[in-house]
Amino acid sequence: MHIAVILKQVPDLVEEVEVDASGAGIDRDSVKWKLNEFDDHALEQAVLIKESTGGEVTALALDGDGVDQLLYAALARGADRALKVPTSDERTDAPRIAAALAPVLREMAPDLVLTGVQAADDLHGQLGPILATSLDWPHVSVVSGVEVSGAAVQVQQEYSGGRMATLEVQLPAVLGVQAATRPPRYVPISRLRQIMASAQIGEAAAAGEAAALGSTVTRLAPPAQGAGAQMWEGKPEEIAQQLLDVLRERGLLGA
Amino acid sequence: MAGVLVYIETDKDRVAPISFELLGLARQLTEQLGGSVEALVAAADPEPLVAELAGADVVVSVQSPALAAYTPEAHQAVLVEAIRSREPQAVLVGYTSAGLDLAAGSATATDRPVVGYCVGLAVDQGELVADSQLYGGKLVATTRTRPPAVFSVVSGSFPEAAGRSGGRGERVVMDPPDALNHLRTRLVGTSSGGDGAIDITKAERIVSVGRGIGGPDNIEVAEEFAAALGAELGASRPVVDSGWLPKERQVGKSGMTVKPKLYVAVGISGAPEHLEGMQGAGLIIAINTDPNAPIFQVAGYGTTCDLFDLLPALSEQLKAAG
Ligand SMILES: Cc1cc2nc3c(=O)[nH]c(=O)nc-3n(C[C@H](O)[C@H](O)[C@H](O)COP(=O)(O)OP(=O)(O)OC[C@H]3O[C@@H](n4cnc5c(N)ncnc54)[C@H](O)[C@@H]3O)c2cc1C
Numbered sequence: 150m151h152i153a154v155i156l157k158q159v160p161d162l163v164e165e166v167e168v169d170a171s172g173a174g175i176d177r178d179s180v181k182w183k184l185n186e187f188d189d190h191a192l193e194q195a196v197l198i199k200e201s202t203g204g205e206v207t208a209l210a211l212d213g214d215g216v217d218q219l220l221y222a223a224l225a226r227g228a229d230r231a232l233k234v235p236t237s238d239e240r241t242d243a244p245r246i247a248a249a250l251a252p253v254l255r256e257m258a259p260d261l262v263l264t265g266v267q268a269a270d271d272l273h274g275q276l277g278p279i280l281a282t283s284l285d286w287p288h289v290s291v292v293s294g295v296e297v298s299g300a301a302v303q304v305q306q307e308y309s310g311g312r313m314a315t316l317e318v319q320l321p322a323v324l325g326v327q328a329a330t331r332p333p334r335y336v337p338i339s340r341l342r343q344i345m346a347s348a349q350i351g352e353a354a355a356a357g358e359a360a361a362l363g364s365t366v367t368r369l370a371p372p373a374q375g376a377g378a379q380m381w382e383g384k385p386e387e388i389a390q391q392l393l394d395v396l397r398e399r400g401l402l403g404a
Numbered sequence: 405m406a407g408v409l410v411y412i413e414t415d416k417d418r419v420a421p422i423s424f425e426l427l428g429l430a431r432q433l434t435e436q437l438g439g440s441v442e443a444l445v446a447a448a449d450p451e452p453l454v455a456e457l458a459g460a461d462v463v464v465s466v467q468s469p470a471l472a473a474y475t476p477e478a479h480q481a482v483l484v485e486a487i488r489s490r491e492p493q494a495v496l497v498g499y500t501s502a503g504l505d506l507a508a509g510s511a512t513a514t515d516r517p518v519v520g521y522c523v524g525l526a527v528d529q530g531e532l533v534a535d536s537q538l539y540g541g542k543l544v545a546t547t548r549t550r551p552p553a554v555f556s557v558v559s560g561s562f563p564e565a566a567g568r569s570g571g572r573g574e575r576v577v578m579d580p581p582d583a584l585n586h587l588r589t590r591l592v593g594t595s596s597g598g599d600g601a602i603d604i605t606k607a608e609r610i611v612s613v614g615r616g617i618g619g620p621d622n623i624e625v626a627e628e629f630a631a632a633l634g635a636e637l638g639a640s641r642p643v644v645d646s647g648w649l650p651k652e653r654q655v656g657k658s659g660m661t662v663k664p665k666l667y668v669a670v671g672i673s674g675a676p677e678h679l680e681g682m683q684g685a686g687l688i689i690a691i692n693t694d695p696n697a698p699i700f701q702v703a704g705y706g707t708t709c710d711l712f713d714l715l716p717a718l719s720e721q722l723k724a725a726g
């Protein structure tokens with residue numbers, strides 16, 4: 150079983166994300182980057198499958214700032230190989246990223262490709278379905294939990310209202326992971342240091358030209374402020390009192 | 405020219421609310437793009453669904469036993485076939501699990517651009533102008549796209565009522581695509597999640613905790629407040645994925661949709677996927693140290709007070725009041 154997991158760095162949303170001078174992009178220097186939360190789960194799921202049924206995990210990422218750190222961390226977490234895919238242009242959107250990755254995956258021919266279910270900075274579609282459609286492999290997104298059964302995988306797909314389905318998908322396939330069967334593991338910094346001193350990061354052949362997106366971002370801005378919340382300020386005790394007063398007025402206190 | 409094609413989703417064998425939203429939106433778009441509002445129904449037995457689609461001018465139905473349950477592969481094959489034969493200027497899919505599966509894949513297969521997370525969509529000078537929520541709802545991106553194109557739309561963005569009537573009700577029966585004979589994806593089973601012991605959808609008051617709670621040991625602080633308030637405990641997705649609270653308590657897109665009289669969001673940023681599940685609450689109060697957190701846009705009241713200072717104060721005052 151060869152599993153390819155595709156990793157992306159996204160802005161840490163706990164910090165401010167600022168719009169750049171063009172008004173249509175973010176100020177990439179001011180954000181703090183981190184591994185996309187869902188990719189963290191995809192990586193964990195890949196390693197869990199490897200641990201339960203054997204096989205190997207290749208972590209892939211597009212070349213760019215911080216990519217070595219990202220891939221070393223993936224190796225420390227249990228990936229067997231790490232590969233960066235060079236691109237000549239700045240690709241941030243799924244259709245263009247798929248154009249870079251599809252040839253690499255076709256050649257690598259893994260049994261299973263795992264991506265995160267989505268990246269909150271990319272509005273031109275989901276990488277998983279685009280890759281799968283380009284490769285003519287089946288795909289499932291919003292996956293929580295994957296189990297290998299022979300030449301297929303059984304996956305849980307989640308819907309609204311807590312509904313879930315178990316789907317059996319023949320390999321090779323692409324899955325967009327929402328949550329791994331178990332929460333992502335913690336790796337001690339000493340392990341990361343050890344990997345950085347010993348492991349190698351490979352490089353795939355350069356990708357071809359990126360396709361045009363067919364859609365242009367003209368503006369990026371904070372949402373228009375509606376009425377907004379009425380804000381309480383002061384000491385915790387004062388705020389607590391104001392809050393409870395509102396509940397009392399509205400008849401929301403008591404049984 | 406076929407106008408706008410809406411992919412119809414089902415929920416418990418009925419047309420899902422998001423599909424009516426999209427039919428209403430399609431009506432608005434066709435006023436400028438021209439053509440018809442078309443609805444695509446893929447099912448083993450389309451008839452009961454077709455009967456609900458009075459908002460469509462043309463209902464395109466595909467009937468096959470392979471469509472008895474939703475699978476991404478079968479439904480993508482049908483949607484791709486429908487796009488090829490109907491040639492719509494715009495395809496509308498909900499930003500749901502099915503939408504995450506189908507929008508980008510069918511766009512790729514039919515060589516159309518795709519724009520996701522739309523909360524607004526209109527026609528301007530022959531182009532489609534969409535507003536999409538990015539970065540967990542912290543920023544809105546406006547895009548211009550030349551049709552034909554595919555859009556996935558966040559549920560709750562457009563009124564449902566507009567999509568429930570006003571169509572011509574023509575029928576087109578489409579043959580099932582050949583791909584349905586070679587499917588590589590099969591439904592094994594479904595579940596409704598949980599054993600019914602916890603049902604937060606019935607609660608009148610909910611105190612919901614997000615990642616801001618920091619760790620499993622801190623849940624207690626919120627639990628105490630919820631108990632003092634007579635509220636059920638809810639949670640955002642990361643809290644559930646981390647195993648701090650059970651899945652039955654999850655509010656949002658892939659959890660429960662709740663409409664309590666009171667919803668207190670504690671350490672929740674207010675990502676679109678969370679808002680989807682609770683924005684219908686009577687009164688929303690948000691406690692979040694980040695003044696720019698999107699949750700404050702839907703809340704009636706809010707405070708940037710640290711939850712670890714505020715919750716104990718609240719519990720204490722509630723207890724003192726008896
Ligand atoms: C297909 C799909 C389905 C999804 N379904 C759901 C769903 O059903 N439900 C759901 O919730 N999410 C869902 N998500 C995830 C969603 O996108 C967000 O990642 C999630 O809602 C974020 O949860 P959060 O607000 O708890 O965490 P964060 O976004 O990390 O926010 C934590 C907040 O806590 C605040 N905070 C930190 N410390 C304190 C403190 N001491 N006091 C007060 N405030 C503090 C921070 O300012 C921050 O705003 C889904 C995503 C996808 C892709």
Ligand SMILES: Nc1ncnc2c1ncn2[C@@H]1O[C@H](COP(=O)(O)O)[C@@H](O)[C@H]1O
Nearest residue numbers: 155156157243264265267268271275276
């Ligand atoms: N630039 C990128 N580099 C590597 N992986 C990516 C990139 N963009 C998207 N992905 C992968 O695709 C998933 C879904 O992202 P997206 O489809 O862009 O919303 C992410 O969680 C990653 O696994």
